[in-house]
Amino acid sequence: MLSHLVAKQDSPEPASSITESWQAAHGEPQEAEGGRASSALSTSLKSLLKGGSDKDFRRLIYNLLSLSNVMVRNREHFAAYIGVTNQQYVIMTILYETPGATVSHIANQIHVSSQFITLETGKLIKKGLVDKRPHELDRRSVSLTLTERGQTLLREVWPLRRRTNDLTFQSLTKEQAAILDQIIGSLVMGAQMALHELEAPHRSGRRAPSIERKPKSGLADPSQ
Template sequence: MSVKKQPRKTKNSEPFPPLSTSLKPFLVNGRDQDFRKMIYGLLQVSSMMLKAREYYGAYIGVTAPQYSMIVAIAEAGEATVRDLTKIMHVSSPFVTAEVNKLIAAGYLQKRTNTKDRRSIVLSLTAAGEEAVRRVAKMRLIANDMIFGSITNDEAKVFQHLIQVLITDFGRAIHELEAPHWWTDGETGAN
């Protein structure tokens, strides 16, 4: 028999741990236990996706972020460093360093951007294209296993929700970076 745990009470009779959301769709009887389980599930999915990306990269002899850059360029045909920073949500110096390694390894080539001579346009070399072809079967099998239980209707909702979460995460990160959380002695640090 499963016993539902009741939140502990602190000295001032507030539930502990404090709620991590106040959004009604995620509260059951005023508690956010199911919401926290969902967050832990998302973190597990994120970790497993990153692990799969590590395997894909290792299979073709590159790091996981380098794999993502190669695939992003393959999908777009060509890309700038700025394009890759947006797709991967990482810094420009990081992308530049990894791109230089991929150029040295023979996976990427660069040319001056005719629209903006300050930037470069990246594309795959024949070796880069071959690497994408080599990992394709592995990626296809894994993705089919990962997403195979999702119906057509669920896939549409899932894709929509991912876009909503990307937008909302962007807003939340912007808020978390706001100075009022980190100035005037208001930080949560002791």
């Protein structure tokens, strides 16, 4: 069961901001429990540290990345099966679930720019898979819908998608699936907050100090 992941706990101390963490990296490192410098830890949240070590947390991150990479590769197979790109396939599935969706709705759904969605839907329109028409309530926007051909292609890939998802999530009970959904939702919100801070104007163009330093060759200068 995953219930222990959402069990009531004492509220962890708030994490330092990314800016504060960056500044701390240029000061004297503090020793964490277990003797490892705290500046080398990948998190400062006590709830994610075990005996002062972030080893278990890093394993969690690697597992999440592995799962994400495999799921993207699976989706690439779905997309190739119906002759579109990965992102175009995602757009088509959203339009199947939400007929008449706008460009901004799709962009918000998958966290990309409206310009990107406009470009990709333009390609789908040329392929005869998506149709557009003026939005009924906002004439500055357009409603996007799948054509009959687009719907047919998605219906043809559904059995492949269903089999893949059955194999991927077969170990979860109904209760575990609900808890996982809650956890992933919270992680997505936190990740968006972190990305917003990483992309803040005051961080624009900032790089690690050592990048500008010339590496030592280890050889004596013959002119000296």
